[in-house]
Each structure stands twice: as structure tokens, then as C-alpha cells.
Amino acid sequence: MTQTMPARASARYEGFDTMPIGGVWRGGRSGRSRADTDPWSGDTLTEIPLADAGDLDEAFRAARDAQPDWAARTPGERAGVMRAAAGILEARRDEVVGWIVRESGGTVAKGELEWGLVRSVLYEAASMAPHVEGRIMPSDVPGKESRVYRRPVGVVAVISPWNFPLQLSARSVAPALAVGNAVVLKPASDTPVTGALLLAKILEEAGLPPGVLNVTIGAGGEIGDAIVEHPLARMVSFTGSTPVGEGIVRKAGVRKLALELGGNGPLVVLDDADLDRAVDAAVFGSFFHAGQICMIANRVIVDASVHDAFVERFVERVRALTVGDPSDEATQVGPVINRSQLDGIRDKIARARDQGAVQLVGGEPGGPSGLLLPPHVLLAGNDAATAREEVFGPVITVVRADGEDDALRLANDTEYGLSSAVFTRDIDRGVRFALRVDVGMTHVNDAPVNDDANTAFGGEKASGIGRFGGRWAIEEFTTDHWVSVQHERRPFPI
Known part of the structure; x- marks a missing residue:
């Protein structure tokens, strides 16, 4: 079988003080700049002149103008750009992982995982292009044919966060482009390179036409509302x-x-769980990327019969984690992203302790920038601040449950409904439990952090609407157009 070899990387990318708008890489025109800093060292990585509302409008108009020709390309041509981008990503692996580590503060393991997820997303997007299908619908009118065409929505506005910036941009941008849309992308201010500019350079090198992907890096107060409200989005x-x-x-x-x-x-750890397996998943599911993942385990709910044994093993593992410089391959927990995030996490810890939570593991922030917060483990009820609120940091609260029904009640007692996990030696019991958890994703005997790029991501309740990933993306980024054809003359009522 013939294998496609990854492209050989050319010189390292430069120009991360500009953004692509209408095929031209330039600075924003707001008159203000923002320094992009390394959360570990505090060093400035680049400084970017920020975009204003006029830049954003130009980006949308460029996307609108470029989109029809891009959509008219054959599915094979659009898929070819996605595959070429995946090859370029492979050739630039060290460069991309290095940027993820420096800009997001993620460990090398996190950078490698994110790189792999983006590669999978690009290949999956390539497979979507030829699978945008229409259908023929039955009609009650004699001689009439009803056709439903599936077509791109047009211009998609993508707003991505700072925690998994390359992946969480790519998972929307790549499928949106593959099925024929144009995109205006606004990354988080903390991660403009990994959240947008790296992806834009990779796609440009892969042959994406000018104007199909436009990037606007700017203050949320200036362009945040405008990107959502723009009439071309x-x-x-x-x-x-x-x-x-x-x-x-x-x-x-x-x-x-x-x-x-x-x-x-x-x-959730039920009374018959394999505790060693549950502890392994809880450590990863609580502290990977310093807990800064929306699907992270925010609470570990443990049946009372195994609670103390679980806590003893869990605390031992957490205390052994290596905390420090994320560029050191031995490091397992690195810094949080910025001072505001750190202050918010510490406020929740303080309030939980005031509410009676018992802290078993913790410590003060350190590191060159002061953003390295060591892992924290607390014992508390479900109403403690660190259990009730999304912490988004290296903090986990262990909650005692009085049996399976109580564990289910506690799991569902939240406004959120994104991801969950349950541990039991009885798979059927685990699936029955999973189907009663009011969330978009439940994992049986696995961590709630889903590392499979080819599945759907999405939540219920206050955790969102719609689905990201896999073939669901085709539905999200396209729309139906019904066309009827009357093959023979027929009488009308008037």
C-alpha cells in the first residue's frame, strides 16, 4: 500500500506580529498592541498590533467574497488542502509543539497530545468534503420531485479559547473549510499564535486561497460583540x-x-470499581494541563464503602506529581495561563475552606512568573465552592456518596452538563449509570477528558448547544436547501 509521506518543513514560520486579512498579513489598526507572554517564564514571545472593528469588517467582507469560489472547488480539491495541511503539521511537529508549550504553558505531553488531535482533525475534515449528501424526498403532488441540497452556510465566525488553542480552533475551522465555508477566526488574547496564526500559516502553505480564512486578534471589548453581531456571519x-x-x-x-x-x-467511583484504575484516571482527569480543560474532572464522587481507600491511594499519587517547567519532559503539571486565572482559582479554594472543606494536598504559587500552582485535593460536600463552581485549575474536590443512587444525584446536581465518567467492574451497570447522567458525554472506566478527535463533543444544560467533531460537523457547518421540480403541468386551486 502506498503511504503519503509528510512534507518536509521549510524554514520556521515568522511574522507572528501580523494577521491574515483578505490574503494580506498585516497588523491591526486599533493603535494598540498586546504582548503575548510565556506563562512559565513571563518572557514576551511576540507583540501584536490589535485589530479594531474596521479590520473585522474587512475580514468578513474578504471571507464573503472568497467563499463562493472556494465552495465551487471540487470536494477532492478541498480535501486535498486539508490533507496537505496535515502533512505540513507532521513536518513541523517540533515547531508546533514548542509553540504550544511556550504560549499556553502546557507540558510537552500536552503539546504532543494537542498536536496529534489537530492532525486527526485535519484528516477527518478531508474525509468530510466528499460526504456532504443531499436527498430526494417523496411528494404527494403528482409529477413533483422534491430535492434537498446540502450546502455550506457561508461565512462562519469562530471564537476559540486559550486552553487547547490549536485544537479548539482547528476542530471548527477545518471542517467548516472542508465543506465549503469561509471563516473569520478570533483567538483568545492569551494564545494568538497557537489559537490562530500557526493554523493560518499551515493552511496557507497547504494551498488555501487568500481570503478564505481571516484572523482578527483584538480586545474582546472592541471586536468581541462585533464578530457575533456582524451581518455577514x-x-x-x-x-x-x-x-x-x-x-x-x-x-x-x-x-x-x-x-x-x-x-x-x-x-464517579462506584462500590465495585477497580480503585487503581479509577485513581489513574482521576489523576489524569483532574490535573492534566493543570486542570485547565472544560471536560476535566471537577469533582470525584466516591461511594462511601471505598471512599477512604480511594482517597489514600489518590493523595499518594497526587503528591508524587512533578510540578515545574513545562518544557522539561518530566514535568506533569505546569503553570496556569495568567494572573487573573490564578486569582480566581485561589478565591474558590479559600471559599471552600471557609465552608468546611478539608485540604489534603496544596501549596503556594511559585515559578519564575508566580503562576505555578501546585495540585490541590480537598474533601468536601457537593456545595463547596470548588465542587459547585467550575474551577478550571489544578484543584479537585472528593465528595462522599451514600450508594449508587446518591452518586447519581450528586453527579446531576449542577447547572452544567458537559462530560462525566463512571467506574465499575460491571460494564452494563456502568452504561446504565451513564445513560442517567444528564450530560453530553459519559465515559465508562475512562477519564472524562476525551482524547479522541473523531467523536462528538458537546454538552447539555448550561454547557452548550450543538456538537463538535466527527461527522456531526457536516451537519453543523452546512444547511439544507429544498428545491422542488414539477415535471408536468398540474391544476392550481385558483
């Missing part, structure tokens, strides 16, 4: 916090939305 794809998502719902008007919002993931 036919769809908004957003990953981020629930409060911001609720604001988007209010402001977006009549347009398509796909929102993945906050989470408060329960990892």
Missing part, C-alpha cells in the same frame, strides 16, 4: 465560558450557533 462557533456563551445567545440574533461552554465534570 451566518454562523457562530464558540468554545469558552458559560457566561460569555449566554451573552452570545442574546446578541447573535437569528443565526446558527454551536457553543461548547463550561463544565463541572463528575468522575
